[in-house]
Amino acid sequence: MSHPQRAAAFISDAERTTWHDETLWFVRQKRDKAVYGIPEFQQLRQLASDIKAHTLSRLDEYLEQFERNAQANGVTVHWAADAAEHNRIVLELIRKAGATSLVKSKSMLTEECHLNPYLVKNGIAVVDTDLGERIVQLREEAPSHLVLPAIHLKKEDVGETFHLHLGTPKGEKDPQQLTEAARQHLREKFLIGEVAITGVNFAVAETGAVVVCTNEGNADLGVNLARVHIACMGMEKLIPRTADLGVFTRLLARSATGQPVTTYTSHFARPAEGREMHIVIVDNGRTRQLGRPDFRNSLKCIRCGACMNTCPVYRRSGGHSYDFTVPGPIGAILSPNIDLHKHSSLPFASTLCGSCTDVCPVKIDIHAQLYKWRQLIGEQGELPATKKLGMKLLSSVLARPGIYRLGGKVAREGLRFLPHGLTHAQALNPWAKARELPAAPKQSFRDWYAAQVK
Structure with missing residues (x-):
């Protein structure tokens, strides 16, 4: 299914669509307030972008440096070319x-690799400990947002889910009561967990340490109670020095939720005595993206979700409509790199308004890359047949001034006299589902200009 087809199911519930839109815009406003309080914020954005550009230009060197320093700390480093190899490595470590x-704890990389179903299929019980992730896991759904995985759900939905799976009273929707129920449920899981898996927000080449940012402290609790810690990271998460980290921590939480900093910013450099620490570094298409000059900047992404919170298409269509681990504008850039045919509709799920680029904390040219993907999708013959035919007809009209002028005149006259029910029939004009056509002008700009010159 294409993005428009999946989005249709979400927007059919007008009340939920409006609530989703307003909630995410509220988060965007919190981001703006946090940003305006930092006079040097634009300089921080540029510095972060430059650091990432430098790191990507020497990624092989920094990866090797990171591996050496991590191994010197007593950490075992593993390399995975794709999702399947990542999953096999993690399963082997668990069985060992x-x-x-x-x-x-929350890890978009493991979601990208579909680790959970793989482990469950192989007899391993997996418990997501981030509250939002646990909610969607219980519902057997995918996260719909990078930072707010259950943002598509209302408190009534959560109450129903907890009643079914955790035994809370039917109809309970008080957030405090639901959170307490989740806390008691998860505490038991922490105590019996034998292995802890975390994602990685940043990896420091200089020290071989990984940094995990959470607001709930679940990563810290899991790692400190389990005997084995497995940190799963995309290879683009590297930064050169510890001194660079402060730039990104000042940007991340402000861009994501409007906080000055995440509640917990935890550094994991070496295993405690008698314990193990493993880091799995994953490619899964990242080197291919690195080799694409037009799309290399997308690897700067620090997964803050700011582009989603501001995107008018994402806010009104929901994260699940993208059918990719990373939804929204940045996901629409990353997904065609993984599977161009499957995700060919996503670069068109954008108005190209540029708001995503404006809020990106590392200055990724998101809207420009979306436009470039559209060109490549056309060149690769992945456009739907109707769009191909429409573009051919339009190019023929635009290439012939006489036909263009005649078409404009017919359209102006037709819009004045045809009944509204015909011009706005959804079967004939899907554009008019949520829009009103403007009143047709009496003359074209060309005719007006010719009259003015005379």
């Missing part, structure tokens, strides 16, 4: 530890 259960 003799474990049958694990606790996992």
Whole structure:
């Protein structure tokens, strides 16, 4: 299914669509307030972008430096070319530890690799410990947002889910009561978890340490209670020095939720005595994206979700309509790199308004890359047949001034006399589902200009 087809199911519930839109815009406003309080914010954005550009230009060197320093700290480093290899490595580590259960903090990389279903299929019990992630896991849904994985759900939905799975009273929708129920439920899972998996927000080449940012402290609790810690990271998460980290931590939370900083910013450099720490570094298409000059900047992404919170298409169509781990504008850039045919509709899920680029904390030219993907999709013959035919007809008209002028005149006259029910029939004019056509002008700009010159 294409993005418009999946989005149709979401927008059919007008009340939920409006609520989703307003909620995310509220988060965007919080981001703006946090940004305006930092006079040097634009300089921080440029510095972060430059650091990332430098790192990507020497990614092979920094990866090797990171591996050396991590190994010197007593950490075992693994390399995975794709999602399948990542999953096999993680399963082998779990089995080697003799474990049958694990606790996992939020990790978009493991979602990208579909680790959870793979482990469950192989007899491993997986518990997501981030509250939002746990909610969608219980519902057997994918996250719909990078930072706010359950943002598509209302408190009534959560109450129903917890009643079904955690035994809370039917009809309970008080957030405090629901959070307490989740806390008690998850605490038990932490205590019996034999292996802890975390994502990685930043990896420091200079020290071989990884940094995990959370607001709930679940990553810290899981790692400190389990005997084995497995950190899964995309290879683009590197930064050169610890001194660079402060630039990104000042940008990340402000861009994501409007906070000055995440509640917990935890550094994991070496395993505690008698324990193990493993880092799995994953490619899964990243080197291919690195080799595309037009799209290399997308690897600067720090997964803050700011582009989603501001995007008028994402806010009104929901994250699940993208059918990709990373939804929204940045996901529409990353997804065709993984599977161009499957995700060919996503670069068109944008108005190209540029708001995503304006809020990106590392200055990724998102809207320009979306436009470039549209060109490549056309060149690769992945446009729908109707769009191909429409573009051919339009190009023929635009290439012939006489036909263009005649078409404009016919359209102006037709809009004045045809009934509204015909011009706005959804079967004939899907554009008019949520829009009103403007009143047709009496004359074209060309005719007006010719009259003015005379």
